[in-house]
Amino acid sequence: MTDLKPRIAIIPGDPSGIGPELIAKLLNQEGVIDAANILLIGDDHIWQQGAEQAGLSLDLQQINEEAITTQVSVNWLPMQTIAPYDVKIANVTIASGASSLRCLDKALDLAMAGKVDGILFGPFNKSALTSAGLNAEDEHRYIARYIGFKGYHSEINVLDDLMTTRVTSHIGLKDVAERITADAVEKAIALAEDTFRRAGKVRPHIAVAALNPHAGDNGKFGREEIDILEPVIKAAQAKQKNVTGPWPSDTVFLKAQRGEVDAVVTMYHDQGQIAIKLLGFDRGVTVAGGLPIPVATPAHGTAFDIAGQNKANVGATLQAFNLLVRMAQNHRASRAEAQ
Incomplete structure (x- = not known):
């Protein structure tokens, strides 16, 4: 053995x-x-x-x-x-x-x-x-x-049993929207799944955060949710993956705090970092994911x-x-x- x-x-x-x-x-x-x-x-x-x-x-x-x-x-x-x-x-x-x-x-x-x-x-x-x-x-x-x-990799933040991955990371906010692509979102979801697998957990519930206020409010505040995030999430669900969203970023971490999700895919650096550090600054971990x-x-x-x-x-x-x-x-x- x-x-x-x-x-x-x-x-x-x-x-x-x-x-x-x-x-x-x-x-x-x-x-x-x-x-x-x-x-x-x-x-x-x-x-x-x-x-x-x-x-x-x-x-x-x-x-x-x-x-x-x-x-x-x-x-x-x-x-x-x-x-x-x-x-x-x-x-x-x-x-x-x-x-x-x-x-x-x-x-x-x-x-x-x-x-x-x-x-x-x-x-x-x-x-x-x-x-x-x-x-x-x-x-x-x-x-x-x-x-x-040469493969896809990104910083992952972990707090107790909660994990966050990012579609974009260390870039200026003005450059975020153009980097939100279907491929990038798919990779961030896959990274969360793979990291959970490495830690011994299969089929985690992954919540995808929205980019825009109120998840875009049906396109009123931006179309990234309609044009990019929703199709990616539906495609993941069709493959029997436990992925939901896009959830407004001001409420998705309330679901995480209640233990309703295992991971949150965030769109940019501070969207996840602020929440994670408020939830438990003295317990947060960074993993070199991928x-x-x-x-x-x-x-x-x-x-x-x-x-x-x-x-x-x-x-x-x-x-x-x-x-x-x-x-x-x-x-x-x-x-x-x-x-």
């Missing part, structure tokens, strides 16, 4: 933010080290910095890359990505951005080589990443480019305003870890079946 206990690579995120502190707190949560074989990747002083900030202990058991596939419990793969004096708490720096990217690259290399089953990263700072050479819309596009993935390897992170940012003060709430990081473990278990099982 295949051992389904997954191996999770964890990287600290931006050293100047709350990531190292969050990971130290995560590893001290009950049940975490029993749920997966954990591989910490990064500089010794960054991990120790996080432990000191959290007022917790962190015992680093060093391992080399050749021994990763036989490791158990918690191990540490050392890297030298940033000098201690270059870590500037609560500041955007090129050095921190470069450190983040180097740790991410190593974790991706290991995942693509089949040595780890999923990746959890502490919050990145997009400005630091950009200054260090990200050269992509966001870290999710960077990941896809780095591993050579990629061939499971990748997750807490949905909040680097929180420079509280960095280094032992004020960071580990809730979202714990939720990200728990979700990633489920996805990594299924990923590991699928790889075993394919062999």
